[in-house]
Amino acid sequence: MSQSHPDPYALWEAAHLAPLWNSPNAHKPPPPPVAAHVWRWKETRALVELAFRETSPAAVQRRVLQMLSPHAASPADEYTCGSVLAALQCLLPGETARPHRHTMNALRFLLEGSGAVTLVDGKECPMEFGDLVLTPGMCWHEHRHDGKEPVVWLDVLDVPLHQHMGTVVFQPGPIVEPPVTMPDAAFASSGIVPVALDGRRDHSPVFRYPYADAVRALQHAPRSPDGARRVRYINPLNGQGAMALLDTSMLQLDAGVPTLPTRTNANLVCTVVEGHGETRVGDQLIAWGPRDTFTLPQHHWVSHRGEAEARLFIVSDADLLRRLGVLSEEVQAAV
Ligand code: GTQ
Numbered sequence: 001m002s003q004s005h006p007d008p009y010a011l012w013e014a015a016h017l018a019p020l021w022n023s024p025n026a027h028k029p030p031p032p033p034v035a036a037h038v039w040r041w042k043e044t045r046a047l048v049e050l051a052f053r054e055t056s057p058a059a060v061q062r063r064v065l066q067m068l069s070p071h072a073a074s075p076a077d078e079y080t081c082g083s084v085l086a087a088l089q090c091l092l093p094g095e096t097a098r099p100h101r102h103t104m105n106a107l108r109f110l111l112e113g114s115g116a117v118t119l120v121d122g123k124e125c126p127m128e129f130g131d132l133v134l135t136p137g138m139c140w141h142e143h144r145h146d147g148k149e150p151v152v153w154l155d156v157l158d159v160p161l162h163q164h165m166g167t168v169v170f171q172p173g174p175i176v177e178p179p180v181t182m183p184d185a186a187f188a189s190s191g192i193v194p195v196a197l198d199g200r201r202d203h204s205p206v207f208r209y210p211y212a213d214a215v216r217a218l219q220h221a222p223r224s225p226d227g228a229r230r231v232r233y234i235n236p237l238n239g240q241g242a243m244a245l246l247d248t249s250m251l252q253l254d255a256g257v258p259t260l261p262t263r264t265n266a267n268l269v270c271t272v273v274e275g276h277g278e279t280r281v282g283d284q285l286i287a288w289g290p291r292d293t294f295t296l297p298q299h300h301w302v303s304h305r306g307e308a309e310a311r312l313f314i315v316s317d318a319d320l321l322r323r324l325g326v327l328s329e330e331v332q333a334a335v
């Protein structure tokens with residue numbers, strides 16, 4: 001009597017088991033790097049103007065235009081660059097955006113206008129050109145604008161990472177039990193911090209990093225191996241990044257000197273603060289000027305050149321990758 005053997009492949013498939021030796025995707029090489037994209041201020045500013053006509057923050061939570069990658073392979077992939085979502089948010093004089101909080105870390109970087117204030121856990125953070133204001137995860141935040149002209153700022157959030165991890169939590173106000181904070185002035189003398197600490201300890205006690213402070217620090221910063229000067233925004237209590245999942249820094253270029261090409265597996269979003277120049281990203285060449293925002297997707301060789309002295313504000317997932325033990329950073333040897 002002949003015994004027929006059942007097809008093991010059919011049995012594995014029915015049991016939701018996949019033989020690795022027969023899985024075509026198991027050892028597929030990674031796809032080529034995603035192309036970079038630039039949002040030029042000249043174009044986006046005119047489109048921000050349309051948002052003033054369209055919406056008031058009373059009607060929507062926030063008047064925000066998100067920057068979506070035109071090179072996304074799938075809808076899950078359309079955020080600005082890797083785990084970094086950038087957007088432009090605007091307020092007219094007299095407007096407010098009501099309080100809420102969420103697990104996503106967020107930051108604001110002011111690009112235009114004056115007189116707006118972000119309240120972070122109730123602490124007033126004035127926003128002037130080039131200032132960085134943090135709204136770390138689960139800190140209550142709201143915006144107010146008592147100035148005379150519209151304000152536009154860059155929002156950056158780690159939304160894509162939270163989407164991926166399934167950790168998105170959002171709570172509308174009103175604020176229940178306002179958290180305790182410490183004045184930024186308690187940390188204004190660098191290298192000296194209070195011994196007694198009030199409030200939460202899992203994020204930087206400083207929420208506002210004025211532009212002038214970053215410029216001053218850059219003036220005295222040594223060059224990185226690629227030739228650019230860089231400073232990082234940190235939590236003064238532990239010397240670590242200002243926010244756990246978004247690395248923030250400012251880069252300064254000397255007139256006319258291109259940086260040595262660098263390559264990393266981190267994803268970066270760059271906003272030009274001052275100066276004109278160009279950035280080579282793989283085989284793309286991106287010319288830029290003040291308030292332009294462009295992406296540096298992972299795995300490209302990248303080199304910057306400023307026509308005159310130039311400064312870029314940069315947000316990335318580099319520190320996240322570093323702490324996970326998977327960050328790679330290369331600098332091409334000088335010839
Ligand atoms: O200002 O709180 O761009 O909650 C996206 C989500 C801004 C904000 C964004 C937000 C905010």
Ligand code: FE2
Pocket residue numbers: 100101102106141
């Ligand atoms: Fe928010």
